[in-house]
Amino acid sequence: MNAIPAIAVRGLTKRFAGRTVVDSVDLTVQPGRICGFLGPNGSGKTTTLRMICGLLIPDAGGGEVLGLDLATKRRAIKHQIGYMTQKFGLFSDLSIAENLEFVARVYRLDNRKARVDAALERLGLASRADQLAGKLSGGWKQRLALAAAVLHEPRILLLDEPTAGVDPQARREFWDQIHGLARDGMTVLVSTHYMDEAERCHEIAYIAYGVMLARGTISQVIAASGLKALLGEGPGADRFSTEIEAREGVEMAAPFGTTLHVCGPDLAALKRAVEPWAGRVSFRESQPTLEDVFIHLMKSAPDNSVLETA
Incomplete structure (x- = not known):
């Protein structure tokens, strides 16, 4: 018997000033995902x-x-959700412990x-409990905000661009905490622009x-x-990206260090496009990345944004 989804919304639509900013979005997320x-x-x-x-x-x-x-039980839903906003929203003139x-x-x-x-210990904040929140670095503010968002033991955690401006070590530690919460059964919905973070999601x-343009696991x-x-490898392979991207059948050509990643919808057309460089660069079939898909979908979607900054 399947568990009841933690989130199961259909046709969500929102308009501001006559402009549709969310258009019939369907989303289902199972518990602990x-x-x-x-x-x-x-x-x-957002x-x-x-x-x-x-x-x-x-x-x-x-x-x-x-x-x-969602229409009639909004108050009950709010009490079971933790929401960590993009901007730090706690009191800068209170200590970590006082904020919690x-x-x-x-x-x-x-x-x-x-x-x-318990929250101070769980998120490694105990040694800084008396430090003012306003004096914390971005990574420590992030830990405090997460501690505050889960203090009431919500069943769902919503994270809105939670690691913007945070260093790589703090980001990794943050994601270790998120996976720990998910293992304990918490459902997490996180908005992000970082492809490596997206790849950490289920x-x-x-x-x-x-x-909504795509939905599923990364591989799906x-x-x-x-x-x-x-994937093109060879001396100076990365220097041909502009010329190759202009060729028919090529949607993207991006240098990765000294290699060149070439992407498009038709493999045969890609091979024809790179033929002029075959003597200098060795090309082999590779897997598209999530970043390739992200850019591909962006190019195909009409930009009608004026007001929304989510």
Whole structure:
């Protein structure tokens, strides 16, 4: 018997000033899964997250979150969701511990001290508990924001561009924490622009200017794109990207160090396109990357963004 989806929304639509910023989006996420939410700026990612957690009311569509009707049970849904916003939203003039104590009071949690102490230990914040939040680096602010978002033990965690401006080590540590939460059964929906972060997710959903364009595991999304790729190796291979990208049948040609990654929808056409360089560069078949698919979908989607900055 299949578990009830943590998120099951259909036809979600939102308009601002007469412009549709989310257009009939369907999304289903099973419990304990990490779903990456991808898309260029202005695609409605933040708006969709806000509708799922009950902060915005859809103009059309609906569904269930944790089995609760999105239209009639918004208050109950909110209490079971943790939401970490893109911008740090805690109090800079309070310490780490004081911020968590405040959040615990807002949620009217019992055993507040024990809960705060546990959160400090779990996210490695105990040694800095008395440090002012405003004095923290980006990575430590991120840890504090995550601790605050999960303090009330939500069943779903929504993360809106959570690692923007954070160094690689802090990002890795953050994702280790996210996977630990998912192992414990928490469902995570995270919007990101980082392809390496998307690859850490169990599955991804790609939205472009309000429309869902791709959905599934990484391998499923890459396979469904229909893209083919060649990898060019040899002296100066990376220097031919501009010329090769201008050839018929080539959608993208990008240097990766000293190699050249060439991508397009037809493998035979790609091979014909690179023939003039075959004497200097050795080309072999390769796998398209998630970044290739991302750029491919961006090129094919009409940019109708004016107001939305999600």
